[in-house]
Amino acid sequence: MLELSRIVKSFGSSRVLDGVNLKVDDGEAVCIAGANAAGKTTLLTIAAGMQKPDSGSVAAEGKLGYVPQEPALFGEMTVRDHLRLWYAANNLPGKLLFSASAPETLLGLHLHARKRADRLSGGVRKRLSIACALAGDPPGLLLDEPFTALDLQTKTDILALLSDLKQRRKGLLFTSHDPSAVAAAADRVLLLRDGAISGEIRLAGEQEDRIAQVIALLSQT
Template identity: 40%
Template sequence: MESGSSRPHTALLEARGIHKSFGRHTVLRGADLRVDPGQLVAVVGENGAGKSTLLKILAGTLAPDDGETVLSGRLGYCPQDPVLNASLTVEQHLRYFAAAHRLPDLNRGRELLQLLNYEQYAAAPAGELSGGTRQKLNLTLALLHDPDVLLLDEPYQGFDWETYLRFWDLVEDLRGHGKAVVIITHLVFEQERFDLLADLADGLLTPRAASREDNHVSA
């Protein structure tokens, strides 16, 4: 993918020739993806197309059989199924993740609790949260350390309409600060929000024309 601007872009994340098989089942056959600063990307495919496999490889939690990924900056990863400890409260999750990232305080976490409108559950154990609220916590933990690239696997699940709108406000704020967001989904709503849509089929990514009127990146 090339930039239409005269100023060269340094990619925040690149996947080059990614191959992955499980036994005799080949999932990825040389997938390529480039993500630039401030870019919002959707990887779209049918269930079973290999979207989550690709995202795990991009996140570094799964090794490809061939190919490479190159990351510039900090990475945030929000898997489809929240990885939470049912006995820990929301606040305790924030503290543990802040300690893991050596953050000086919980200011960003508390800001996200307020933005996503679930600060009233700060003292509630994760096991008692609704699916939508667990997904909010999942997203909060992925954003806690201010990543440069955010990877999201089906992030809308369980969100009510208000949270859905707040989610897009958050994404636009991230883009405005030069952060990149990659969303894995089998359905794309509001395609005009995205800078790039890439279809994953037969193990390959095929970019579509961008939808944003103000976009400067083309496939």
């Protein structure tokens, strides 16, 4: 689904990424973990094609969906209008909106269809941002801190959607500081430190064991 090879990126004299190699297969969920300012968001935006690396290559099977940490929504537009806009941008008919298997339905957005974005809770704004990124049925999804500051129900619904996407062979690459969410969503966790991947684990076992494995990796930061 996605492969990054020898990615280098500097801002002025500061080298943020120093030869990062990363691969995500179809139906696989990979989490990039690391301390603040480790370069996780920079790596995601390069993977999304929003930013060019100084050197290295990005290979993806089509245009990937991207969900930023802070939803980029138009305050005066309703939930329905946001989705119509994204479906139209991907040359898909609006009649697909709120079908039984549509991401926006699985995320419960039919309950908020007529609400303006500036009147939505943070959790619903996150749901809408994810649904918009999926409107074009991309081969994979990139998510920057998708579980931050969410209520339990929203987190549960997003985890369920990510599981559904994996079953449909969508690749997922995300960042997170939430060990329980990482343990529930990821197949592999990569530790980004000093501009390079310094550690990697493949999660196994029950949820409690997986959480312990994530915490052990994060402790290396």
